[in-house]
Amino acid sequence: MRSIFLQILAVTTINLKSLPQRLWLSLATVIAVGLVVTVLLAFLAMANGFQRTIADSGAEDIAVALRSGSLSEINSVVLRDQVRLIEDGPGIARGADGKPQTSGELYLTVDGTKRSTGTKASLPLRGLGPQGPALRRGVVITAGRMFNPGTNEIIVGKALGKEFEGFDLGQTVTFNSTRWTVVGIFAADGSVFESEIWADLPVLQSLFKRVGAVQTVRARLINPAAIEALRAYSDSDPRLKLDVMSEAAYFAQQASNTSDLIQKLGWPLAIAMAFGSLAGALNTMYSSVAARATEIATLRAIGFSGFSTFVGTLVESLILAAVGGVIGAAATYLVFDGFTASTIGGSFSQVVFNFQLSPRLIGQGLLLALVVGLFGGLFPALRAARMPIVAGLYGS
Amino acid sequence: MSSPNSPMVGIVDLCKRYTKGKETITIFNGLNLAIPRGDFVAMMGPSGSGKTTLLNLLGGIDRSDTGEIEVASERLDRLSESELSRWRASHIGFIFQFYNLMPMLTAAQNVELPLLLTRLGRKERRQRVETALGVVGLADRVKHYPKEMSGGQQQRVAIARAIVSDPALLLCDEPTGDLDRDTADEILSILQVLNRDLGKTIVMVTHDPAAARYAKRSLHLDKGNFIEKELAA
Numbered sequence: 258m259r260s261i262f263l264q265i266l267a268v269t270t271i272n273l274k275s276l277p278q279r280l281w282l283s284l285a286t287v288i289a290v291g292l293v294v295t296v297l298l299a300f301l302a303m304a305n306g307f308q309r310t311i312a313d314s315g316a317e318d319i320a321v322a323l324r325s326g327s328l329s330e331i332n333s334v335v336l337r338d339q340v341r342l343i344e345d346g347p348g349i350a351r352g353a354d355g356k357p358q359t360s361g362e363l364y365l366t367v368d369g370t371k372r373s374t375g376t377k378a379s380l381p382l383r384g385l386g387p388q389g390p391a392l393r394r395g396v397v398i399t400a401g402r403m404f405n406p407g408t409n410e411i412i413v414g415k416a417l418g419k420e421f422e423g424f425d426l427g428q429t430v431t432f433n434s435t436r437w438t439v440v441g442i443f444a445a446d447g448s449v450f451e452s453e454i455w456a457d458l459p460v461l462q463s464l465f466k467r468v469g470a471v472q473t474v475r476a477r478l479i480n481p482a483a484i485e486a487l488r489a490y491s492d493s494d495p496r497l498k499l500d501v502m503s504e505a506a507y508f509a510q511q512a513s514n515t516s517d518l519i520q521k522l523g524w525p526l527a528i529a530m531a532f533g534s535l536a537g538a539l540n541t542m543y544s545s546v547a548a549r550a551t552e553i554a555t556l557r558a559i560g561f562s563g564f565s566t567f568v569g570t571l572v573e574s575l576i577l578a579a580v581g582g583v584i585g586a587a588a589t590y591l592v593f594d595g596f597t598a599s600t601i602g603g604s605f606s607q608v609v610f611n612f613q614l615s616p617r618l619i620g621q622g623l624l625l626a627l628v629v630g631l632f633g634g635l636f637p638a639l640r641a642a643r644m645p646i647v648a649g650l651y652g653s
Numbered sequence: 654m655s656s657p658n659s660p661m662v663g664i665v666d667l668c669k670r671y672t673k674g675k676e677t678i679t680i681f682n683g684l685n686l687a688i689p690r691g692d693f694v695a696m697m698g699p700s701g702s703g704k705t706t707l708l709n710l711l712g713g714i715d716r717s718d719t720g721e722i723e724v725a726s727e728r729l730d731r732l733s734e735s736e737l738s739r740w741r742a743s744h745i746g747f748i749f750q751f752y753n754l755m756p757m758l759t760a761a762q763n764v765e766l767p768l769l770l771t772r773l774g775r776k777e778r779r780q781r782v783e784t785a786l787g788v789v790g791l792a793d794r795v796k797h798y799p800k801e802m803s804g805g806q807q808q809r810v811a812i813a814r815a816i817v818s819d820p821a822l823l824l825c826d827e828p829t830g831d832l833d834r835d836t837a838d839e840i841l842s843i844l845q846v847l848n849r850d851l852g853k854t855i856v857m858v859t860h861d862p863a864a865a866r867y868a869k870r871s872l873h874l875d876k877g878n879f880i881e882k883e884l885a886a
Contacts, residue, residue, distance in 0.1 A: 263769040561770065
């Protein structure tokens with residue numbers, strides 16, 4: 258056992274020390290594998306960043322009620338009477354004044370222009386009442402002030418303000434033929450709400466002809482478990498044809514569709530590229546075996562086992578692929594980690610998010626690199642192990 | 654099982670053919686040979702006469718079609734590939750025309766390679782390497798790489814590699830074919846010492862009659878058969 262380990266170590270050392278003789282071919286393989294890992298990790302970091310931005314936005318003790326069957330806020334309608342019934346429902350927390358902590362909200366889309374590309378995109382415009390901000394974690398005005406009720410004032414999430422033009426403090430924008438003034442910029446703990454524009458609910462209802470209806474009702478629960486009682490209450494009352502779920506569950510559902518789509522694009526593309534780099538790895542390793550034919554045959558003549566030459570060749574391939582994988586992961590981290598992008602979220606409006614790499618994703622990228630290295634080295638390693646010694650020594 | 658007094662090499666009715674395209678070339682057809690322990694044999698003959706093929710068969714790196722090959726009391730024709738590998742590691746030392754050193758390893762690392770197949774510890778391996786390099790007069794070249802040495806020095810490293818695990822049989826394929834006359838004489842003298850003083854059995858393939866004179870006897874292969882010539886010591 259010790260001998261076979263020493264043999265493998267010797268063969269691997271010889272292989273690696275002879276790499277400079279095959280420098281360019283080996284580098285090509287490293288770069289090809291690195292590109293595969295970069296592409297994969299870029300997609301995974303995008304999906305991960307998107308998912309975290311949305312999924313982290315939801316709280317367990319906030320209930321969200323939408324029209325039954327609505328997949329998102331944009332196609333939901335909740336009537337005024339239904340809002341009142343929810344406010345009277347079980348498990349709803351009440352403030353010091355005894356009023357239920359709820360917020361009926363409108364969710365509309367308006368046009369915006371991306372700073373980076375100049376392209377048009379749909380942006381979420383939310384109408385909410387005075388309790389709306391308090392039902393969200395970490396909402397703070399970072400510049401300016403809160404909008405005044407009854408006015409055409411808006412406050413803008415800081416992520417949206419950075420990504421789209423025309424939303425700097427004090428600027429005016431036009432939505433639905435009405436001019437609005439940006440009076441504040443807010444942060445919301447990095448959540449999806451930072452990709453929104455907020456305005457006074459009654460003003461929006463009036464200007465967008467939605468009087469008497471909202472699209473969602475948010476309500477603070479006395480505790481997370483109270484969601485069950487509220488859901489049972491909604492299901493049992495025929496006037497309330499609403500889907501009631503925790504905000505966390507709602508956002509998890511919203512995030513999964515888009516992040517699944519991103520991953521479903523990323524993996525096939527990376528795998529297709531992996532096949533290309535596999536061809537490169539095979540070429541490199543076959544060349545390596547051919548270049549080392551005399552060395553391999555000499556070692557075999559001395560008494561080294563075929564297994565040691567097999568493993569030594571495989572290890573060389575795995576090391577090249579691993580180096581490519583590490584370079585790819587490092588490149589992704591340096592170029593993409595924290596990179597800000599926006600895409601359409603579950604309600605057909607833009608969500609601004611950061612690419613986020615994680616150790617688990619890097620592990621997946623390195624695993625793909627090693628799979629390329631394994632298959633790229635397997636057949637050349639078999640050739641090395643099975644090469645007739647005489648053919649290796651005399652080239653016949 | 655053969656007795657310890659049996660010849661180092663015993664070949665009976667050996668047949669070996671090669672197929673080249675549609676043509677079958679017969680190298681040996683019923684060859685017989687015996688080489689006693691402690692012998693130093695020069696194998697000569699025209700190109701294609703089968704000298705190197707026979708050397709490869711004796712070293713267990715090529716297979717016969719039929720017949721018996723017994724080397725160092727082991728029937729090679731009955732061993733599997735892995736058994737042959739282990740057998741080579743403990744019984745055979747190869748010396749090649751072009752030295753076949755690993756260019757990326759130092760002289761000491763090259764010589765140490767066969768010892769990696771043994772149970773020896775690092776310290777013992779290092780001692781053996783120093784001894785082997787001392788035998789060939791290269792004790793001061795342990796850290797030199799092959800490219801930093803002359804052809805003669807490289808061949809001496811190769812000889813040190815061949816003897817470091819103390820094999821009974823040295824197989825030399827044109828060991829001086831790439832060297833000038835003076836250097837060749839130095840190498841052949843070393844082989845002679847290994848045979849005479851250390852009792853190594855040596856089979857050496859050569860085209861060079863001057864090299865053959867260092868051996869105890871010379872075997873001439875012609876059309877797959879031997880013609881023996883005794884040489885003056």
